[in-house]
Amino acid sequence: MAVIEDELSLVFSALADPTRRAILERLAHGDATVNQIAEPFAMTQQAVSKHLKVLERARLISRTRTAQSRPCVLDTERLDAVAGWIERHRRIWAGRHDRLDRHLAALQATQRRDGETPR
Amino acid sequence: MAVIEDELSLVFSALADPTRRAILERLAHGDATVNQIAEPFAMTQQAVSKHLKVLERARLISRTRTAQSRPCVLDTERLDAVAGWIERHRRIWAGRHDRLDRHLAALQATQRRDGETPR
DNA sequence: AGTTTGCACAACCAATTGGTTGTGAGACGT
DNA sequence: ACGTCTCACAACCAATTGGTTGTGCAAACT
Numbered sequence: 288m289a290v291i292e293d294e295l296s297l298v299f300s301a302l303a304d305p306t307r308r309a310i311l312e313r314l315a316h317g318d319a320t321v322n323q324i325a326e327p328f329a330m331t332q333q334a335v336s337k338h339l340k341v342l343e344r345a346r347l348i349s350r351t352r353t354a355q356s357r358p359c360v361l362d363t364e365r366l367d368a369v370a371g372w373i374e375r376h377r378r379i380w381a382g383r384h385d386r387l388d389r390h391l392a393a394l395q396a397t398q399r400r401d402g403e404t405p406r
Numbered sequence: 407m408a409v410i411e412d413e414l415s416l417v418f419s420a421l422a423d424p425t426r427r428a429i430l431e432r433l434a435h436g437d438a439t440v441n442q443i444a445e446p447f448a449m450t451q452q453a454v455s456k457h458l459k460v461l462e463r464a465r466l467i468s469r470t471r472t473a474q475s476r477p478c479v480l481d482t483e484r485l486d487a488v489a490g491w492i493e494r495h496r497r498i499w500a501g502r503h504d505r506l507d508r509h510l511a512a513l514q515a516t517q518r519r520d521g522e523t524p525r
Numbered sequence: 526a527g528t529t530t531g532c533a534c535a536a537c538c539a540a541t542t543g544g545t546t547g548t549g550a551g552a553c554g555t
Numbered sequence: 556a557c558g559t560c561t562c563a564c565a566a567c568c569a570a571t572t573g574g575t576t577g578t579g580c581a582a583a584c585t
Contacts (some may be wrong), residue, residue, distance in 0.1 A: 322560090332562075336563060
């Protein structure tokens with residue numbers, strides 16, 4: 288339905304998949320080929336290739352052609368945009384909370400664990 | 407396909423829609439009823455209601471029942487988790503770019519708090 | 526009591542997503 | 556030259572997404 292999709296939406300939806308986040312974590316430790324990336328996952332090479340295309344479209348990774356392999360490299364710039372958006376809104380919301388002195392929502396802030404369950 | 411979806415994926419995919427981000431921006435300026443939220447959008451009230459349900463499932467907003475209206479309130483906590491993820495990865499990636507990759511193994515070991523263990 | 530307002534549930538629809546298998550191109554090893 | 560390895564394209568499929576209309580409940584207004 289969304290023919291044209293803004294950058295932010297592309298990045299967020301690319302990050303909305305555990306497999307793709309795992310791929311990014313893998314790449315954070317060093318560049319890798321498609322097969323190296325695909326190896327730990329319980330899915331076909333083609334499926335991983337699709338995920339890489341999504342990440343590439345969101346410009347979270349870029350790829351070069353070295354002989355017959357297509358090494359994947361992280362692209363930091365995109366993540367800065369997302370971090371910027373988040374930070375802006377965090378600030379607004381934090382301000383709102385101080386002003387309104389709402390319910391003791393601050394108590395929930397002790398929970399800082401984000402569990403991931405890859406397949 | 408993803409029957410069980412982790413918190414992070416829920417939040418990211420909730421943020422991956424411009425309409426929903428606009429709703430959050432609207433709510434940042436104050437609580438609002440469904441109709442107030444729906445007013446500026448060129449879509450039906452039911453569609454907005456669906457978006458609100460997505461945001462609620464991602465726990466980016468919470469709702470109370472006040473008489474016949476269902477005011478929406480922002481929930482900051484979730485965004486902290488996302489900001490945390492982003493920040494962690496930004497650091498790793500930044501480190502990768504202006505440092506020697508070899509020495510990073512130690513650093514990333516200390517920063518890995520969300521167990522993404524693909525297998 | 527009857528009407529209006531605020532909201533959500535249900536059924537439907539087209540487009541997208543995330544996976545599969547099948548296939549084939551291009552670079553490498555021998 | 557031949558086989559192998561790396562990777563992506565195409566066709567297909569089920570499930571999900573993002574919208575619609577139709578409907579109906581519950582609270583509020585008159």
